[in-house]
Amino acid sequence: MDKEQIVISNFANNLNGDDGAVIGNMVYSKDMFVEDIHFKSHWLSPKQIGSKAMIVNLSDAIAMNATPKYALLGLGLPRNLSSKYIKELSNGLKETAAKFNTQIIGGDTISSDKLIISLTIISHLNSKKPLSRYGAKVGDIVCYTGRLGESLKGLKTLLNGGEIGSNSRFVKPNLRFEFIKNSAKWLRSGMDISDGLASDLAKITGNKAVKFTKKLSKIEFISGEEYEMLIVVPPRNLKRVLNQAKISRIKLNILGKIINERAKFHGKFSHF
């Protein structure tokens, strides 16, 4: 059992285990975004760091079919950062929050060795029930949005000392708010792809096997921090969901069908 599992099992209850915790019609989610765990400081501008920290946190809310409303911000700032750097970091957080009509309502700032951004997102459910990651059934169709792999490609380029563009998915993941909001009623379950498709597929299928109708490269399979949506669709709703994807102008990929066998592949994406 790894250390994250010790923590998870020690706090296990009926409210956690999903992208966010649901209380009434509210969803609460929390993620940390930390220098040298999620990024090296020279890879991203302060504005990009602020923006990505906000995006990956908003992703949890959106993945549960909720509308983000408020954010609480915990900042750990190394002493050597300039005032200009901190202002740009703050602007990245604030502008990205504003794009999603989310207001930063409070938080805490401390000194730390590494840059730490700890965000809590407070969201309203778009429907009575959240879009959960549980409930997939044999015969259901597994799909994902957009393209996968670019985040890991970007990461590899950076690790090799290269540079990546400001539109790279590693810098700026896509969130699928409108598509999820409009199609959630037809979905069995859903989650964002943060640990990599291989790992997240095991979670959303409950370790059931998928009979693939789409061939994936290894990089598409293991690339983490994609924040594309992984969804499970009852076959009778597939046409409606594909149509909604068209309306939302996003690519929806059919990965395959869940079959009554245990999955053989267990991948795990770890942060670098």
Next chain:
Amino acid sequence: MDKEQIVISNFANNLNGDDGAVIGNMVYSKDMFVEDIHFKSHWLSPKQIGSKAMIVNLSDAIAMNATPKYALLGLGLPRNLSSKYIKELSNGLKETAAKFNTQIIGGDTISSDKLIISLTIISHLNSKKPLSRYGAKVGDIVCYTGRLGESLKGLKTLLNGGEIGSNSRFVKPNLRFEFIKNSAKWLRSGMDISDGLASDLAKITGNKAVKFTKKLSKIEFISGEEYEMLIVVPPRNLKRVLNQAKISRIKLNILGKIINERAKFHGKFSHF
């Protein structure tokens, strides 16, 4: 302008600036508790670290006259921590939360160089309005609960290589939930003493001077992380508030009266 001020001013809005942010009848508060900023790892057992992290976070909610309900936990764990250490840390968090009927509903765990505990507390207001830190008027009486100074004494002992008892206020601050809940209707304003009385007095009086009727030592004046309550009472309510303190079996100290002059002393407690 220091770095915390840059962040605060950049995110300033009508919802932040107090111990917690109020949305409807909910209060959201967030504080980070970090190794080598708030404590050295050998000063406290893992259980004490978990417990203190929870106490200082619950304090923000209680200080606003709210009942803590849920907590979100962000944990940064150094790789060298044993499973036993992590379990005890988790137990400290969980048991202290349970004492205040607060459930840990989710969060995030990552690897980090230093131990980081980032908590968000979700609370229900006990009355229509929160107990805010603003609104003090000339003529109002300033009081504080309990005794001050022991936290800094404990810290100094630890910094000098000494040991402190497990009941030291540095290890286990007192929270005044019942007293605040029952007396809030008679209070003008209130906040917990986290940065030290000198600094927090300036905040609660809006830099107005206080004509002291109680003589304080320097250590009582500057000791931070006390988490005793600093309250401002309209003179006509003082008797009721003192009576409620008696009922709650806590010591309530009358510090003095707010006068129509600017404060001369500006102290600031910094973390060690």
